[in-house]
Amino acid sequence: MAIRKIATVGHPVLRQVARPVAREEIAKIQPFIDDLVETMHDANGAGLAANQVYEPIRVCAIEVRNNPRYPYKPNIPLTILVNPELTPTTDETFMNYEGCLSVPNLRGEVRRFTGLRVRAWDRHGNDLDFEVKGLTAGTFQHEVDHLDGKLFLDRVEDTRTLATWADFERHHMAAFVERAKALVAKYGA
Ligand code: NI
Numbered sequence: 001m002a003i004r005k006i007a008t009v010g011h012p013v014l015r016q017v018a019r020p021v022a023r024e025e026i027a028k029i030q031p032f033i034d035d036l037v038e039t040m041h042d043a044n045g046a047g048l049a050a051n052q053v054y055e056p057i058r059v060c061a062i063e064v065r066n067n068p069r070y071p072y073k074p075n076i077p078l079t080i081l082v083n084p085e086l087t088p089t090t091d092e093t094f095m096n097y098e099g100c101l102s103v104p105n106l107r108g109e110v111r112r113f114t115g116l117r118v119r120a121w122d123r124h125g126n127d128l129d130f131e132v133k134g135l136t137a138g139t140f141q142h143e144v145d146h147l148d149g150k151l152f153l154d155r156v157e158d159t160r161t162l163a164t165w166a167d168f169e170r171h172h173m174a175a176f177v178e179r180a181k182a183l184v185a186k187y188g189a
Contacts, residue, residue: 019057021082074136081120100142
């Protein structure tokens with residue numbers, strides 16, 4: 001296993017639409033998935049998409065376990081998605097204050113659906129089909145956006161919400177945490 005380098009905003013790999021993984025490749029990409037998870041843990045990410053570590057294939061990892069970067073996020077067990085497809089289950093949206101390992105020291109508000117159906121393969125090629133809600137749905141949308149060459153920056157509707165991490169904590173976090181708590185109370189996620 002190895003910790004990989006994370007591409008930062010401006011690198012073209014982040015703008016590439018990642019290609020689907022073929023079933024025959026599943027065995028071959030297992031060491032890569034281990035690296036992806038190890039790199040996500042090392043960087044305290046809530047998720048990491050393959051193209052963020054310079055592999056433009058449709059694989060992402062998501063896990064939240066008492067995350068120091070996002071202390072208000074409910075835990076999410078380690079989830080590997082291969083060839084994920086997200087379908088909103090509602091028109092309802094919320095404004096999520098997001099950050100990204102590929103966009104150092106910047107956060108901003110983006111609109112996310114509050115409910116999604118997630119269809120994908122797990123790391124072994126088994127079918128996954130489940131629903132996610134609330135803040136957790138925001139995390140899934142952020143990661144799958146990466147596989148489509150999109151960054152949260154593209155979805156910031158009001159650039160005045162952009163903030164460094166220190167300024168987020170100083171000026172925006174308290175209000176956002178209140179909204180986040182309300183979402184968690186409503187959706188349990
Ligand atoms: Ni990201």
